Amino acid sequence: MFKAIFNFFSLNSSNTTSNPAPAPTPTPQVLFDYTKFPVLYLSRCKPVLERMINCELIRRLSTCESVEDFGCPERFGSYDLIDVMFSKSMLQKLCNNPDQINVETDEELKQIVKIVMKKYLMEDPSQEPRSKVSIEVLVPNSSKIQVVSYANENKDGTPKLKDPAGSIEHCETPLQAGIREIEEELGIIVNNLEFVEQKDKLYKYRLVLNEKEYEDYIKQVNMLDIDPEITMIAIVPNN
Secondary structure (H helix, E strand, C coil): CHHHHHHHHHHHCCCCCCCCCCCCCCCCEEEEECCCCHHHHHHHHHHHHHHHHHCCHHHHHHCCCCHHHHCCCCCCCHHHHHHHHHCHHHHHHHHHCCCCCCCCCHHHHHHHHHHHHHHHHHCCHHHCCCCEEEEEEEECCCEEEEEEECCCECCCCCECCECCEEECCCCCCHHHHHHHHHHHHHCCCCCCCEEEEEECCEEEEEEECCHHHHHHHHHHHHHCCCCCCEEEEEEEECC
16 A cells, blocks of 8 residues: 555656656576586586695685685685585585595585685686786677676676686787687687777687577587586676
8 A cells, every 4th residue: 555655656646757667677598507417517626626625725715714724815704604514515515525426415516606606716826817908709699608607696686797818828819818718718719809998907819609609509508518606607798
């Protein structure tokens, strides 16, 4: 009743202007979602987890109760600790049974995502890259392919979709980095990309798939070798 009265006065008040409701955000066409293909996703995670186990990073994370416990505050901060505390049971499980990497629940699968997210801690900090590259992947029907990294979400809980992107590694040109990122994040192998622009330390490229390439990609997406960083691949309008 109160809602109806409010609407009535809003429409008839000379001092109030009604604003049209915002258009609903189009629903992405999801091509891959790690929660729908847990076995496939875990198979992509296993090589990374094995490396993390072998270099003792899993055991080191499992004992962390504070940022100070990790002993490297410039690389391991409060957000990392939140992920570690969330994943404690899976970290302990990996320590106890390093040869049996498996998940039994949706919660454990989410913990795996957060653990794999810490793979950067295996890298030499002196070799960490500074410049970045992003690639817009256009497909027919005024759409493009975007990805979600490590199950990141927007404030409203929706998947945080973005163009494939990453860091330019040492001894790598921006173009080489873009070609590598497209292969790692989408499983698409190319030998060239269209340069769009450079803004500060970000190099932007574009890849356009024709109708046949697009159809072939949709058919093969769940059979491709894709980095476990990617937890969702979707088609969105190219606004």
